[in-house]
Structure formats: structure tokens, C-alpha cells
Amino acid sequence: MNSRAQIVASIGPASEKVEILKAMIEKQMDVARINFAWSSLEDGAHRIDTIRALAKEAGRVIPIIADIPGRRVQGSNGHSYDSSGDLSLTPKDEEVLRLCADKQVEYVALSFVGNAEDIMRCREAITKNNGSQKIIAKIERKAAVDAIDSITAAADAIMVARGDLGKEVPLEEIPFVQKLIIKKANAAHKPVITATQMIFSMIEHPEPTRAEVTDVEEAIQDGSDAVMLSDETTEGRFPVEAVAMMERIILATERHSREHSLHLL
Numbered sequence: 001m002n003s004r005a006q007i008v009a010s011i012g013p014a015s016e017k018v019e020i021l022k023a024m025i026e027k028q029m030d031v032a033r034i035n036f037a038w039s040s041l042e043d044g045a046h047r048i049d050t051i052r053a054l055a056k057e058a059g060r061v062i063p064i065i066a067d068i069p070g071r072r073v074q075g076s077n078g079h080s081y082d083s084s085g086d087l088s089l090t091p092k093d094e095e096v097l098r099l100c101a102d103k104q105v106e107y108v109a110l111s112f113v114g115n116a117e118d119i120m121r122c123r124e125a126i127t128k129n130n131g132s133q134k135i136i137a138k139i140e141r142k143a144a145v146d147a148i149d150s151i152t153a154a155a156d157a158i159m160v161a162r163g164d165l166g167k168e169v170p171l172e173e174i175p176f177v178q179k180l181i182i183k184k185a186n187a188a189h190k191p192v193i194t195a196t197q198m199i200f201s202m203i204e205h206p207e208p209t210r211a212e213v214t215d216v217e218e219a220i221q222d223g224s225d226a227v228m229l230s231d232e233t234t235e236g237r238f239p240v241e242a243v244a245m246m247e248r249i250i251l252a253t254e255r256h257s258r259e260h261s262l263h264l265l
Contacts, residue, residue: 022057
């Protein structure tokens with residue numbers, strides 16, 4: 001039996017080889033994410049084509065999320081949101097949206113959303129490129145939390161992007177903000193993904209910590225429709241094992257209490 005909640009796996013250097021991707025699909029990767037903040041257009045296009053071919057071979061539908069970079073500034077301690085610029089899409093964002101339209105990617109994940117107008121601006125750009133991609137609003141700014149009702153209404157799905165959100169919200173408040181966002185998405189009947197450092201130790205180790213297992217379980221109990229692997233599958237040593245472990249945790253949680261999930265299909 002497969003889990004009802006879905007597993008989103010980010011694809012990168014550690015997971016882009018055919019044999020690795022094939023194994024991840026076998027272990028129940030449900031959705032593939034390509035982060036164009038760190039991927040060139042050429043690498044992204046190749047990964048999309050490979051995922052499509054392997055999904056067809058496996059007789060499965062694997063939706064693809066193209067995560068567009070947005071206005072980020074890279075520094076010595078990671079990246080942050082560039083609040084000094086205007087709210088328009090960057091030139092690379094526009095290029096990624098054109099690629100998404102050409103490759104018929106199912107979802108675009110919009111970085112650094114601040115309000116519902118950001119969603120509408122992205123939707124206009126998708127339409128301009130003759131695309132039909134649905135928009136996942138990444139909640140990673142305090143402004144997005146404050147505007148969660150209008151953002152949820154405007155978007156097709158929501159992502160609790162805890163990494164960047166932790167830079168704008170006190171760390172001790174993150175679990176409560178997560179619950180709030182998930183509750184809002186559930187009430188609006190919009191799929192919601194919980195992301196970032198879910199089983200982070202599996203970058204280097206074949207098993208997660210007990211605390212990480214509890215974190216995934218809590219995300220499903222809170223009402224997440226999908227949970228996401230990021231560094232665990234883009235650069236980690238155990239991408240296949242990470243997918244398999246995530247499936248085990250979700251199944252165990254659902255045996256105890258989870259009743260339903262919305263799918264990213």
C-alpha cells in the first residue's frame with residue numbers, strides 16, 4: 001500500500017542519474033522538484049526529460065515542480081530576499097517560465113511571495129508564454145504569513161518553506177506558523193507541502209534522527225498533503241534511502257490517524 005500523502009523529491013547532482021531516479025520512483029517518489037536557483041536551464045531541461053521518460057517506463061505520472069529563483073541575494077551565509085528591487089519577475093524567472101511552457105511542467109513554485117498580487121503577476125507571465133502551470137506559493141517571508149488568507153485564495157497550492165521562513169520568524173515560532181499555514185490551506189482545499197530539513201541528517205547518514213521522524217509525523221498530523229526532500233536528495237549520500245524512509249514514516253502516521261490528502265496532480 002502506498003501512502004496517501006505525497007513525497008516531493010528535489011532533483012540535483014546526487015539524484016539525476018537514471019539509475020538513481022528510477023530507484024526513487026520505485027521507492028515512491030510522487031513529485032519531482034527542480035530548483036532553478038541552482039540549476040541551469042539546460043540541466044533543468046535534461047532532468048525534466050529524464051523524469052518524463054522514466055515515469056512513462058514505470059507506468060506512473062510524476063508531476064514536476066519548477067522552483068523559480070525569484071529576487072534572491074547570495075551572501076557568505078546563504079541567500080536572502082532582495083527587498084530593494086521591484087516586484088517584477090527576474091529575467092531568469094521569465095526564462096524558466098518559458099521553459100515550463102515548452103516542457104508542459106505541471107507546477108511553478110513562486111519564491112518570496114509577499115502578497116496575492118505576486119501570484120497574479122506570475123499567472124499573467126505564465127499565460128503570456130501560453131503555459132498552463134499551476135502556482136505553488138512558497139511561504140518564506142513574514143509578509144506572506146501576514147497575508148496568508150489572500151495568498152491562499154490566489155494560489156493553486158501552498159508550500160511551508162521553513163528554511164527562509166526561519167530567517168524572518170523566530171525559530172521557536174516556526175512550528176506554530178507551520179500549523180497556521182497548513183490549517184489555512186486545508187480550509188481552502190488547497191494542497192499544502194511542508195518543506196526543508198525534514199530528514200536533514202540523511203545527507204550524511206543512512207537513517208534519520210528520532211526527532212526528524214517525529215517532525216515528518218507532525219507535519220502529516222498537522223494536515224500536510226505532501227512533504228518535501230531538499231538537500232537530502234539533491235546532494236545527499238542516500239537519496240533513494242531518504243525517499244524510502246519518508247514513505248515508511250508517512251505510512252506509519254497514516255495507519256494511526258491520517259484520513260485523506262489532496263494530491264498534486
